[in-house]
Amino acid sequence: MGKKVMVVDGDAESLSTVKFTLEAAGYEVGVCENGRLAWDAISQFQPDLIILDVMLPGIDGYSLQIKLAQEPATKDMPIVVLTALEPAKSLFQKFPQVVAFMTKPFQPEALLEHVHGALARAGG
Amino acid sequence: MSESSYDAIVVGAGPAGISAAIVMARAGLKVALLERGEYPGAKNVQGAVLYSRMLHEILPDFWTMPGAALERPVVEQKTCVTTEDSWITFGYKSLKFLQGIPNCYTIIRVKFDQWYAAQAETAGAELFCGVTVREVIRKDGRIAGIKTSDGDELESSVVLACDGANSLLAQKAGLIDELKPVEVALGAKEVIGLDPKIIEDRFQLNPGEGSAMDIFGSVTLGMLGYAFLYTNKESLSLGVGCRLSDYQAKGLRPSDHLELVKRHPYVAKLISGGKTLEYSAHLIPEGGFKSMPPLFSDGFLVAGDAAQMTNPPYREGSNIAMTAGRLAGETVIEAKKKGDFSAASLSAYQLKLKASYVLSDMEDIKDLEDAVASVPGFLEAYPKLACDLAHLRFSADGVPKRQHLRQAFRLVADRGLWRIAKDLWPLRKVAI
Numbered sequence: 045m046g047k048k049v050m051v052v053d054g055d056a057e058s059l060s061t062v063k064f065t066l067e068a069a070g071y072e073v074g075v076c077e078n079g080r081l082a083w084d085a086i087s088q089f090q091p092d093l094i095i096l097d098v099m100l101p102g103i104d105g106y107s108l109q110i111k112l113a114q115e116p117a118t119k120d121m122p123i124v125v126l127t128a129l130e131p132a133k134s135l136f137q138k139f140p141q142v143v144a145f146m147t148k149p150f151q152p153e154a155l156l157e158h159v160h161g162a163l164a165r166a167g168g
Numbered sequence: 169m170s171e172s173s174y175d176a177i178v179v180g181a182g183p184a185g186i187s188a189a190i191v192m193a194r195a196g197l198k199v200a201l202l203e204r205g206e207y208p209g210a211k212n213v214q215g216a217v218l219y220s221r222m223l224h225e226i227l228p229d230f231w232t233m234p235g236a237a238l239e240r241p242v243v244e245q246k247t248c249v250t251t252e253d254s255w256i257t258f259g260y261k262s263l264k265f266l267q268g269i270p271n272c273y274t275i276i277r278v279k280f281d282q283w284y285a286a287q288a289e290t291a292g293a294e295l296f297c298g299v300t301v302r303e304v305i306r307k308d309g310r311i312a313g314i315k316t317s318d319g320d321e322l323e324s325s326v327v328l329a330c331d332g333a334n335s336l337l338a339q340k341a342g343l344i345d346e347l348k349p350v351e352v353a354l355g356a357k358e359v360i361g362l363d364p365k366i367i368e369d370r371f372q373l374n375p376g377e378g379s380a381m382d383i384f385g386s387v388t389l390g391m392l393g394y395a396f397l398y399t400n401k402e403s404l405s406l407g408v409g410c411r412l413s414d415y416q417a418k419g420l421r422p423s424d425h426l427e428l429v430k431r432h433p434y435v436a437k438l439i440s441g442g443k444t445l446e447y448s449a450h451l452i453p454e455g456g457f458k459s460m461p462p463l464f465s466d467g468f469l470v471a472g473d474a475a476q477m478t479n480p481p482y483r484e485g486s487n488i489a490m491t492a493g494r495l496a497g498e499t500v501i502e503a504k505k506k507g508d509f510s511a512a513s514l515s516a517y518q519l520k521l522k523a524s525y526v527l528s529d530m531e532d533i534k535d536l537e538d539a540v541a542s543v544p545g546f547l548e549a550y551p552k553l554a555c556d557l558a559h560l561r562f563s564a565d566g567v568p569k570r571q572h573l574r575q576a577f578r579l580v581a582d583r584g585l586w587r588i589a590k591d592l593w594p595l596r597k598v599a600i
Contacts, residue, residue: 054211055204055300057317080447098451099334101211107354107449110421128302128336131346132451135412149302149317 046070047163050091052082052108053126054100058148062095062126065152066159079103083111086118093163094118095155098127106135113139122162126150173323174200176500177314178293178330179301179337181208181285183486184472185330187226187493188500193292195501200322201288202299202314204331209281211332216405217242217380217398218280219272219487226494227287231270237283239274239400240378241266244371248434250385254555255434259381266377274378274398274405276359301331304340310466310510311341325509326500328469330493333453335474343461343470349413351455353393356422357407358430359400360442367399370438382483385551387429391418392541395429396483397438404439406430409452411541422449454480457534463521464514471496479529481536481598488526495520532597539594546591553579 049071053059059075066073074089076082080102086094094112098105105127112118125136128148136142143165144158176192178185181203189201205211218238223230230236243266246259265271289295305313305321313323314337329337338344364375371379383395393410408422408429415422426447429435453459459476463469471477472489479488499517503509521527540546556579560572580588 055317056298057300079449099211101205102446102448104450106451107356107422111423114421128300129334129339131339131344132334134346135349135352135451138416 046072047093048072048074048089048091049093049095049159050074050076050086050089051095052076052079052085052100052105053095053097054078055097055128055148058097058126061152062155065155069156069159071159077101079105079108082108086112091121092166093122093124093159095124095126095159098125098129098132106132109136109139109142113141120166122166124155124158124162126155173313174198175324175504176200176326176328176497177202177322177324178328179314180204180329180331180335180472180474181288181295181297182212182281182330182332182472182489183284184474184477184489184493184496185328186281186284186288187223187490188328188330188471188497189288189293189493190226190291191494191497192500193288195497195504196292197501197504199288199293200324201285201293201295202301202316203285203295203297204300205297207282207297208285208295209278212277212281216275216277216280216486217272217483218275219484220269222487222490222494224269226490231273235283237275237279239276240373240376241270242272242274242380243373243377244379246379246381248381248383248385249551249554250383250387250432250434251552251555252386253433254559255385255432256551256554256558257381257434259379261379272380274380274400276400276403276405301337302340304337304468311468324467326467326469326503326514328471328493328496328500329474330471330489330496331474333473333476334451335470338461338470338474341465341468341470347451347453348455349416350411351453351459352412353409353452353454354412354415354422354449355407355409355452356426356447356449357405358426358444358448359446360404360406360439361402361445362404362439362442364402366441367402367404371399373399380483383429383432383435385547387432387435388547389418389420389425389428390545390548391415392537392547395435397435403445404442406435406439412451423447454478454537456480456537457527457530460530463518464511466511466514467509469496469499469514469517477526477530479533481533482529484529488529491524491526492521495524495526536594536597543591549583550591553583 076085079100175197244261391410391414471492
């Protein structure tokens with residue numbers, strides 16, 4: 045069974061591209077489009093890694109990140125931030141669990157490289 | 169989506185974008201209004217109070233329009249200053265707020281934006297939802313359209329960036345730098361369902377009337393920011409927002425902060441028995457006047473939150489966005505008549521903003537936050553001093569009043585009269 049990756053992205057187009065990219069690489073993928081539903085979706089899916097957008101409806105990615113960084117169940121879970129909001133990069137640098145900050149549009153190979161690398165470092 | 173080119177592409181169906189679209193479409197321009205969310209308002213988190221006059225200038229007597237998505241006309245505006253166990257409230261209630269052009273309404277943005285966008289469609293603008301703009305198209309050095317995330321290209325004589333705080337378009341046009349924790353607020357809000365009758369009893373309102381309250385002091389735990397409580401038809405909007413750098417220093421989550429606000433005895437009583445219907449939390453760039461990007465370039469205009477056009481101490485934002493959107497629209501209409509969409513032609517937009525209240529108001533408050541932040545403990549010390557003085561004034565404790573007066577002088581002297589005057593002097597800008 046492949047590792048589990050949760051994709052939280054408010055942009056349906058981007059969400060389906062990321063899902064397709066990860067599934068093609070053998071990952072089991074969970075998705076969520078709405079920040080308000082993301083925490084429950086993550087708790088239920090129990091991913092090995094999260095791909096997180098910033099500009100989400102309801103609760104944005106930064107607010108989610110604060111929660112993810114504080115909750116014992118998720119504080120060590122690697123996170124790849126994938127957003128169109130490049131100016132937010134500096135805000136995410138203070139979270140050790142954020143292993144990469146990528147901007148949209150993204151290169152699928154670069155995303156996979158970050159995901160493979162982070163999961164390998166997290167214990168293969 | 170239509171492949172034909174437009175006179176104007178407006179990115180973002182919020183107060184600024186819809187206002188611009190209405191004005192331009194009415195003048196016969198071919199306008200595309202693009203919205204990233206599934207529908208207008210889907211991505212919004214505003215409070216919200218909307219001042220009426222600026223919308224009235226676009227949609228005269230909008231409050232009489234059938235289906236106008238308004239909650240309650242606000243008859244009372246209050247400020248509450250708290251310590252942990254005490255609070256002073258002062259406010260102003262006037263029936264004049266309901267006469268002529270009602271002063272302001274509470275609104276729920278997800279409803280309001282859909283209604284307002286429909287008015288743009290009625291005026292002739294084409295609304296497209298679920299469209300994320302990825303890039304601006306440049307031709308001969310000027311912006312000449314946009315490219316969407318699914319690869320569609322749309323051409324236009326001018327692009328209006330009205331895509332709100334965290335504007336992707338202003339970013340793509342190279343107008344926005346990195347977000348800094350001292351220039352960004354983190355806001356959390358709950359919509360709390362409550363029976364209309366209970367709302368009216370608790371807030372002493374006649375049926376259908378509303379109130380709006382800002383809360384300062386202990387509720388922000390010394391951080392720079394404030395809480396608010398607005399009455400909607402069948403719910404309350406309770407929110408709190410503080411500087412991100414303060415949240416970082418305190419290690420506090422906005423959701424936990426909002427819970428603390430809800431537990432303050434004054435707030436707790438007002439929201440008692442209510443049911444949380446919705447929770448929101450967002451980063452809100454609040455750089456204001458000092459962080460405004462250039463407002464125009466060749467074939468490009470920026471309006472509303474995308475240009476940091478907010479006035480938090482006066483709770484103004486959506487009304488400013490409407491004025492800016494209208495003025496941007498009027499500028500484009502004039503540019504179309506001249507057949508000139510160059511930066512020189514579009515610079516008329518900045519002159520119009522200068523002639524209006526928008527830029528002067530923003531300039532006046534540009535140093536206020538820094539002034540308050542530069543006095544350690546400002547938002548704790550002064551609410552406490554005010555409550556301590558009020559406690560003396562309203563207590564009959566068997567002590568002669570002349571001793572109360574001496575005690576009051578001592579409280580003021582402890583802080584230092586000169587220091588108090590110096591600390592409070594910057595607040596003159598928001599006194600009237």
